Every structure is written in C-alpha cells, then in structure tokens.
Amino acid sequence: TSLSPATVEVLDRIEHLFQLSNDRLIDITRQFVEDYNLGLGEYNKAMAMIPTFVTGVPDGSEKGTFLALDLGGTNLRVCEVTLHGDKTFTLRQQKYKVSEELKTGEATRLFDYLADSVDAFLTEMGHEVTDVEALHLGLTFSFPVEQSALDKGVLLTWTKGFAARNAIGKDVVKLLQDAFDRKHLHVRCCALVNDTVGALLSRAYTSGGCFLGAIFGTGTNGAYVEDISKIKKLGDSTSLLGMSKMVVNTEWGAFNNSRSVLPSTPFDNKLDRESINPRFQAYEKFISGMYLGEITRNLLLNLVDASPPILFNGNSTPILNSHYGFDTAYMSDVENASNLDEVQKVIVERVGFKPEDVSLDDAKIVKWACHLVAARAAKLSGCAVASVLIQTGLAKLGGGSSSGDERFSVGVDGSLIQHYPNFEDGLRASLRVLVGSDVESRVDIGLAKDGSGVGAALCALQAVKQE
Ligand code: ADP
Numbered sequence: 001t002s003l004s005p006a007t008v009e010v011l012d013r014i015e016h017l018f019q020l021s022n023d024r025l026i027d028i029t030r031q032f033v034e035d036y037n038l039g040l041g042e043y044n045k046a047m048a049m050i051p052t053f054v055t056g057v058p059d060g061s062e063k064g065t066f067l068a069l070d071l072g073g074t075n076l077r078v079c080e081v082t083l084h085g086d087k088t089f090t091l092r093q094q095k096y097k098v099s100e101e102l103k104t105g106e107a108t109r110l111f112d113y114l115a116d117s118v119d120a121f122l123t124e125m126g127h128e129v130t131d132v133e134a135l136h137l138g139l140t141f142s143f144p145v146e147q148s149a150l151d152k153g154v155l156l157t158w159t160k161g162f163a164a165r166n167a168i169g170k171d172v173v174k175l176l177q178d179a180f181d182r183k184h185l186h187v188r189c190c191a192l193v194n195d196t197v198g199a200l201l202s203r204a205y206t207s208g209g210c211f212l213g214a215i216f217g218t219g220t221n222g223a224y225v226e227d228i229s230k231i232k233k234l235g236d237s238t239s240l241l242g243m244s245k246m247v248v249n250t251e252w253g254a255f256n257n258s259r260s261v262l263p264s265t266p267f268d269n270k271l272d273r274e275s276i277n278p279r280f281q282a283y284e285k286f287i288s289g290m291y292l293g294e295i296t297r298n299l300l301l302n303l304v305d306a307s308p309p310i311l312f313n314g315n316s317t318p319i320l321n322s323h324y325g326f327d328t329a330y331m332s333d334v335e336n337a338s339n340l341d342e343v344q345k346v347i348v349e350r351v352g353f354k355p356e357d358v359s360l361d362d363a364k365i366v367k368w369a370c371h372l373v374a375a376r377a378a379k380l381s382g383c384a385v386a387s388v389l390i391q392t393g394l395a396k397l398g399g400g401s402s403s404g405d406e407r408f409s410v411g412v413d414g415s416l417i418q419h420y421p422n423f424e425d426g427l428r429a430s431l432r433v434l435v436g437s438d439v440e441s442r443v444d445i446g447l448a449k450d451g452s453g454v455g456a457a458l459c460a461l462q463a464v465k466q467e
Contacts, residue, residue, distance in 0.1 A: 203411020
C-alpha cells in the first residue's frame with residue numbers, strides 16, 4: 001500500500017504529538033522523584049505515598065499456611081496459601097461473584113458476604129473451623145486506604161464501581177472481623193494489603209528479594225521499599241522503633257494531576273474531559289489498560305472525520321462510536337497480527353466493519369495508531385520504574401558510573417505488561433535513557449504470580465510474627 005502525501009503529512013503531524021524526547025522523559029522522571037518526596041513529607045499530597053506498615057520483604061524462607069481474601073477486581077477471591085519456605089508455595093482458591101446490589105448496598109451486607117464466602121471456602125476445603133487456633137487471614141483490598149497499622153486502615157473512597165454505604169471513614173479490617181465474629185467463624189484478619197504490595201511481597205518470596213511491585217492492568221500503581229527515616233509524615237512513631245524500612249504504596253497513577261509535564265494530545269484531553277474523574281489519575285490515563293483503547297479510538301475517529309476522510313472512507317461502526325468501545329485488548333490483537341491482511345481481519349472481527357469496508361491502507365493506519373499510543377505508554381511506564389530506582393539510590397538519573405553486579409528485581413502484574421506485545425521492550429528502552437544501560441540490564445522484571453493471594457499470606461505471616 002502507499003498512502004498519499006497528504007495523508008502522510010497528517011499522520012506525521014499526529015505522530016509528532018506522541019513523540020517523547022529523551023529530555024522530556026528525564027523531566028518527567030525528575031518530577032516523579034520530587035512528588036515522591038512531597039508525598040513522603042505530608043499527608044494529602046497528589047502522590048499519596050501511603051505507608052503500609054510492612055517493614056520487611058520476604059527472602060523465600062517463610063513458612064506457614066494462611067488464608068487470603070482479595071476484593072477489588074471483578075471477582076472476590078478466597079485462597080489458602082501454603083508457603084513451603086523454599087521460595088515455592090501451593091495455593092487453592094475459589095472465586096465468588098460480587099453482585100451490583102452488594103457493591104452499592106449497605107456495607108455490613110457486603111462484609112457479611114465476604115465472611116460467608118470464606119465460610120463456604122473452608123467447608124469446601126474440608127477445614128474444621130472449630131479448631132482452637134484461629135486461622136489467620138490477610139485481606140488484599142485494592143481501594144485507597146489510609147493505613148495506621150498492618151491490620152488497620154480507613155477507607156478513603158470507593159473506586160471501580162463500588163459504593164457500599166457506611167464504609168468510608170471506617171476501618172475495613174474491623175468491618176471484616178465483625179462479620180467473621182457475627183458468624184462465629186474462627187478466622188482472624190490480621191493484615192491489610194494493597195495489590196501492589198502483594199506483587200512486591202510475592203515476587204520477593206519467589207525470587208529471593210524485590211525492590212518494586214508494579215501493576216500495569218486496568219490501572220497502574222507501584223509499591224516499593226523505602227527508608228523509614230524518609231517517610232517524614234510518620235513522625236516519631238514509637239511502634240516503629242528499631243525498624244529501618246517500610247513498603248510505601250505510591251498510588252503513582254495520580255502523578256501529574258496538575259498536568260504540567262505529561263505530553264497531552266487532543267486525544268488525551270478528550271478522554272480526560274469525558275472521564276468520571278477529570279484531572280485525576282492523570283498518569284494512569286496515559287498508561288493503563290482501561291484507557292489506551294479509548295485514546296486510540298479518539299485518534300481513529302479524528303481520521304474518520306477528517307475531510308477528506310483518511311480512514312474507513314469516513315465510516316464508523318457502533319463499536320467505534322461508543323465510549324470505551326475500543327478495548328485495549330484489540331490493540332494487542334492488531335499489534336500481534338503478522339501482516340496487514342491479518343490486521344484487516346482483526347478490525348472486521350473486533351470493530352464490526354464488513355470486510356469490504358476495510359482497505360489495506362486502513363489496516364496500516366490502525367496498526368500505526370495502536371503502536372503510537374502503546375509505545376508512548378510503555379516509555380512513560382519506564383519513568384515510574386526509573387524514578388523508584390533513583391529514589392532508592394540504586395541508580396542515578398541520566399545513568400552515569402554505577403558499578404557492581406547487584407540485580408534489581410521488579411514484581412509485575414496486569415494484562416498490559418503480560419500480554420501487550422513489546423510493552424516491556426518499550427519500558428526498558430526508556431529505562432536505558434533514564435538510568436543507563438548497565439543498570440537497565442540488571443533489572444529483572446518478573447511476573448508476581450498469584451501476587452494478591454501470596455502477598456496477603458506473607459503479610460499475615462509478618463503480622464503474626466510481630467504479635
Ligand atoms: P486488573 O488490573 O483489573 O486486575 P487485568 O490486569 O486483567 O485486570 O487488566 C485488565 C485490563 O487489561 C483491561 O483494561 C483490558 O482492556 C486490558 N487487557 C486485557 N487483555 C489484554 C491484552 N491481551 N492486551 C492488552 N490489554 C489487555
């Protein structure tokens with residue numbers, strides 16, 4: 001195929017909007033580090049930097065059997081995790097549906113349902129719940145929580161379609177424990193964990209250490225190991241005497257909510273204006289699975305509407321016309337296609353065009369658009385990872401002489417990093433710019449398998465040890 005010079009000119013202009021120079025990447029990363037420190041210093045900053053009260057990471061020698069409950073995704077999951085003490089674990093799990101009614105009804109009903117699910121799980125697994133020893137449970141709760149102890153945290157706000165009444169401002173561990181107690185279940189919730197912390201802990205357990213847990217899925221977030229002395233907002237908490245490190249949940253999806261460093265295009269601005277939370281989660285809107293498809297849709301429709309039309313002969317489909325209709329998974333399919341004929345098929349199947357309405361030129365342009373949006377996301381993801389390497393003193397911005405052969409382990413989870421073609425390559429290319437190729441080559445990015453279950457179990461273990 002050969003695109004007309006006029007088309008090429010339009011596409012070049014758009015491509016230019018999506019470019020990220022090395023200088024820009026460096027500015028963004030510098031801003032990240034500044035925002036981390038602002039958030040470590042005071043509460044209620046753009047970057048929440050939530051102290052988790054997890055004061056160490058596992059090394060793989062941990063042992064024991066724990067229950068884990070995971071609320072925050074589409075399903076509620078209950079698992080039993082056995083840590084064997086040799087970096088391996090076994091896990092048995094069951095998923096339960098959370099109805100819309102439960103999500104938006106009275107909070108006690110939701111928590112009763114959580115307790116019922118644990119009860120059902122234990123029965124199914126053949127547990128004697130009347131044992132004298134209470135079973136210890138870690139709760140993975142992926143909503144913004146201000147934590148004050150390993151087993152205490154107040155819900156700040158619901159997200160992701162949850163809106164249960166009378167929960168905000170309350171301690172979620174207590175809400176759950178009260179529900180267990182109402183049912184006389186011999187289960188004790190002793191730890192509260194965010195999914196990013198779970199990714200960090202579980203990766204540390206299976207690989208013998210880890211400095212960062214990061215999610216690149218529906219949303220994006222990261223948790224890392226910080227010096228307690230740098231978490232100024234904790235004050236001189238006596239309960240932390242003798243401890244030197246604490247895992248911090250950055251909530252980095254909120255980076256740059258004031259919109260000064262991120263390179264917004266008109267397609268990003270449209271997404272933001274039409275979102276349920278304009279100006280919030282600014283960084284997440286450039287990076288994560290929930291949004292990349294929508295940015296791409298905005299771009300494609302711009303080309304459909306151009307005069308003369310540049311795409312699909314000026315036609316669209318109900319899928320392409322609907323808000324969030326173009327899923328990020330379609331972009332994966334487009335980029336995975338090995339030739340333009342295949343891209344054409346993906347467009348027909350996913351976007352609902354008739355085969356005769358999609359030319360090879362159209363396929364070429366759609367592929368180009370998907371790549372543009374995803375490559376920018378991958379590069380920007382590198383800024384978050386680099387900023388943590390810099391914040392923790394493992395690397396210097398711009399690279400420079402670093403020595404040694406220490407390896408830096410990152411535990412990741414989420415469909416984007418797992419499935420999007422070349423996402424990790426893009427992230428690494430940006431890391432090379434930001435911290436140099438020596439450090440980049442020593443960063444091990446690995447999947448935090450069953451991160452929320454294993455992470456919650458590890459956290460419960462730490463809680464039991466501290467008792
Ligand atoms: P969660 O973050 O909710 O735990 P996932 O990690 O599965 O769940 O992320 C879901 C997001 O990933 C959705 O926004 C979806 O559009 C996107 N997604 C699903 N499959 C793919 C894929 N193959 N490639 C890229 N993105 C995907």
